[in-house]
Amino acid sequence: MAEPEATSLRHLPAVAAVLATAEAALLLERHGRIATTDAIRQVIDDTREVLRTTNAVAPSATDVAQRAGELLEARTPGLRALFNLTGTVLHTNLGRAMLAEAAIEAAVEAMRHPVALEYDLAGGARGERDDHLRSLLCELTGAQDATVVNNNAAAVLLCLNTFALGREAVVSRGELIEIGGAFRMPDIMARAGACMVEVGTTNRTHPADYHDALNERTGLVLKVHTSNYRIQGFTAEVSARELAAIADAAGVPLLNDLGSGSLVDLSRYGLAKEPTVREAVDEGARLVTFSGDKLLGGPQAGFIVGDHALIEQINRNPLKRALRVDKLRLAAIEATLNLYRDPDRLTERLPTLYFLTRVKADIETQARRLQTTVAERLGDAFVVEVGDCLSQVGSGALPLDTLASAALLIRARNSQSTLQRLVAALRMLPRPIIGRVADGALYLDVRCLIEADEPLFLASLARLDVDGVVAADP
Ligand SMILES: *Cc1c(COP(=O)(O)O)cnc(C)c1O
Numbered sequence: 202m203a204e205p206e207a208t209s210l211r212h213l214p215a216v217a218a219v220l221a222t223a224e225a226a227l228l229l230e231r232h233g234r235i236a237t238t239d240a241i242r243q244v245i246d247d248t249r250e251v252l253r254t255t256n257a258v259a260p261s262a263t264d265v266a267q268r269a270g271e272l273l274e275a276r277t278p279g280l281r282a283l284f285n286l287t288g289t290v291l292h293t294n295l296g297r298a299m300l301a302e303a304a305i306e307a308a309v310e311a312m313r314h315p316v317a318l319e320y321d322l323a324g325g326a327r328g329e330r331d332d333h334l335r336s337l338l339c340e341l342t343g344a345q346d347a348t349v350v351n352n353n354a355a356a357v358l359l360c361l362n363t364f365a366l367g368r369e370a371v372v373s374r375g376e377l378i379e380i381g382g383a384f385r386m387p388d389i390m391a392r393a394g395a396c397m398v399e400v401g402t403t404n405r406t407h408p409a410d411y412h413d414a415l416n417e418r419t420g421l422v423l424k425v426h427t428s429n430y431r432i433q434g435f436t437a438e439v440s441a442r443e444l445a446a447i448a449d450a451a452g453v454p455l456l457n458d459l460g461s462g463s464l465v466d467l468s469r470y471g472l473a474k475e476p477t478v479r480e481a482v483d484e485g486a487r488l489v490t491f492s493g494d495k496l497l498g499g500p501q502a503g504f505i506v507g508d509h510a511l512i513e514q515i516n517r518n519p520l521k522r523a524l525r526v527d528k529l530r531l532a533a534i535e536a537t538l539n540l541y542r543d544p545d546r547l548t549e550r551l552p553t554l555y556f557l558t559r560v561k562a563d564i565e566t567q568a569r570r571l572q573t574t575v576a577e578r579l580g581d582a583f584v585v586e587v588g589d590c591l592s593q594v595g596s597g598a599l600p601l602d603t604l605a606s607a608a609l610l611i612r613a614r615n616s617q618s619t620l621q622r623l624v625a626a627l628r629m630l631p632r633p634i635i636g637r638v639a640d641g642a643l644y645l646d647v648r649c650l651i652e653a654d655e656p657l658f659l660a661s662l663a664r665l666d667v668d669g670v671v672a673a674d675p
Contacts, residue, residue, distance in 0.1 A: 210252045212259035216241050224266035232273045240269035283633040284658055288606060288646030290556045291595035293381055295635065297494040297501070299552040299649075301540055304499060304533040311532035318528045331516070333531060337538045341464050342478040344489070344506035348516055349534065350524040353460065354384045356490040356503030360456050361393035361421060363518045364511075368420030370395040373406040373439070375432055376425035380460070380597055386425060395420065405437040408447060415451040422448040424486065426476060428460035429597030445485030454487035454511055461598035462491030464541045470548060470558045473602040478506065487511055493530075495596045498553030499537035500530045556649050557594060557604065565607035568647050571655065575609055578662045582619060582671040586610045592648045608636075608644040617641060622670045632661045 219225055219241045228237045244265050251257055260268070285295045300308075310316075321328035331348050338347035350356050361370055370390055377399065379385045390397040398419075400410040411422065424441055439447070441457055448455035459476055468474045475496060481489045488511055493502025505515060515521060526534070540550050548554045568587040576585035588610035591603035613619035624643055627634040636645040650658060 209257065209259040210249065213245060213249060213252065214260070214262040214265055216245065218262045219245070219265045219269070222262050222266045224263055224270060228266065228270050228273060236273060236276075237269065240272045241265060243272065244268045281632070283635055284654070284661070285649050286608075286634060286636045286645040286647060288590060288592040288608070288637055288644065288648060289595035290553065290592060290649060291495055291598065293596050297596055298498045300500060300533055301498065301537055301551050303540060303550065304536040307532040307536035308500075308529045311528045316528055316532070318531070330525065330528075330531060333535050334538065337535065338504060338506055341538060341541050342482050342489070342506045344478075344482045346509040346512035347504060347506040348512055348521070349493075349526055349531070350503045350505070350521065351526060352494075352501050353458070353490055353492040353503035354380075354389065355524040356505045357456075357458050358389055358393050359515055359518060359520055359524055360488055360490060360505060361390055361395045362520055363515045364454060364456075365390075365393065365395035365420030367394060368396065369398045369414075369416075369418045370421045370423055371398045371400060371411060371414045371419055372423040372425065373401045373410070374399045374403050375401060375406055375436075375438060376423070376427055378425055378427060378429070378460075380429065386423075404432055404435055406439055407437060408439050408443060411439060411444060411447050415447070415453065419451065419453050422451075422453055422455045424455060424457045426458060426460045426462075429600050431601060441481060441484040441486055445487075448487075449485070454508070455485070456488040456490065457481045457484070457486035459489060459491040461495035461497075461596060462489070463496045464538075465544050465547065467496070467557075469544070470554065472557055473599050475599060478504075482506065492596075493534060493537075496553065496594070496598050497537070498551045500533045502526055502530060502534055552651075559606075559648055561589075561605040561607060564646075564648050567650065567652070567655075568607045568609050571609060571647065571659070574659050575611075575662060578659070578665065578667070579611065579623075580667050580671070582614055582667070583623070584612045584614060586612075588642075588644070590644050590646050592646055604648070606646050606648045608646040611636075611643040611645065612641065619671060619673075622673060626665055626670050630661050630664055632657065634658070634661060 216238065225237065248260060252259060285292055291297045317328065319328050319330050334349055335347050339345065350359055372386065377386045387397055398414050400406060400414045422444065424444055445455045459478060459481055461475060462478045463475045464478055466474060466477055478489055478491055488505060488507035490503060490505050493499040493504065505512065540547060548558050565587060572585055572587055579585060588608055590606050590608040592606040593603055613623065620643060624638060634645065636643050
């Protein structure tokens with residue numbers, strides 16, 4: 202029996218006919234000829250399959266163009282701006298720190314114009330890209346010298362590879378950290394070509410443990426800040442100062458990996474204290490490493506500060522070339538570091554610190570201001586309240602400290618699956634809204650919603666297909 206050819210198949214528009222529509226003209230303008238034609242062809246092919254097997258009516262050329270447009274939109278880059286209402290300020294999966302305006306401007310300048318990246322303007326000769334940051338970093342940390350690489354993982358890798366390649370690196374068993382994204386200290390050591398020598402136990406490490414481990418093969422002693430966990434109870438660790446003395450006596454450098462680290466004492470802003478880089482330098486570590494996009498609030502980067510002779514050795518390592526940062530980030534880092542020269546105005550200028558120091562009353566007022574409009578947008582199927590919640594710093598910094606905050610608390614009146622669909626639909630908005638589901642409610646913690654973005658937030662919400670979300674209910 203011959204396959205019944207549906208008559209509607211004959212009405213399926215040709216690519217040329219679709220391209221001639223007004224809708225396609227917009228797509229051509231936006232996405233270009235090749236992508237637009239491909240998308241139209243795909244829609245036609247898919248539709249042909251459907252028409253072969255069903256009695257559906259063939260779409261018009263305009264319909265096809267519209268579907269092609271949806272296809273093209275769905276393909277637009279995933280790296281798009283969104284609202285981080287998760288309550289985690291430095292959310293690693295959402296890009297960690299939002300940059301300061303000064304840093305954004307500096308990066309844009311560096312994109313638009315030639316810059317004296319490796320050019321000494323005073324002497325008219327070749328310069329070094331680290332020169333721009335060296336003096337700033339030394340001023341802010343009290344170190345003799347400084348360099349910058351792709352991220353803190355790279356900073357640790359580079360230090361290990363420079364001083365412990367084919368040699369031993371000594372570290373406490375209590376500090377063998379794993380940071381999300383597969384940064385595990387033993388693996389980094391192995392890749393750096395260092396032989397890891399673990400000392401002490403998980404909960405207790407004593408000076409004698411380090412003394413016993415040091416020998417002529419030792420290249421580096423490490424102290425690693427247990428950023429994202431705490432060992433509590435019957436514990437003992439050797440302080441950085443004491444360990445520096447032990448390492449110095451053995452003629453081996455001590456590297457103190459602070460992880461997040463901070464350039465200012467956060468307790469002056471009412472936050473829990475994280476070790477500052479200056480303190481770590483003062484305590485005698487010959488090298489200190491820390492991140493650019495954690496508490497520091499800048500772009501992704503890893504800093505190494507410390508003794509001049511050691512930094513020089515690091516800079517001569519060929520790996521340094523592979524791990525260096527580009528001009529955009531250098532510009533943004535320099536601008537970010539500059540803000541630290543005026544700590545009094547840091548909370549106004551540095552988004553990370555602004556978010557971390559927002560007080561609950563202020564956040565709650567903001568949530569109340571948005572509540573009615575959000576409730577209107579979501580309609581009768583949802584209840585929108587303002588409720589208490591706890592924000593987190595994120596990125597493994599201050600893991601045990603939460604910040605009292607306020608959220609728009611959204612519950613579905615009928616079923617949990619409606620709430621799940623709402624959560625998914627918010628993720629699919631042109632500017633996605635990402636919250637956190639807990640106790641059967643969606644929490645939109647507004648700590649990280651800046652006031653100037655409120656209209657955009659409400660406009661995004663207005664594009665939500667609430668009927669679609671609710672109608673899918675059984
Ligand atoms: C976060 C962290 C790292 C890795 O830093 P990135 O900048 O994310 O590469 C390394 N060590 C410690 C202790 C950390 O907390």
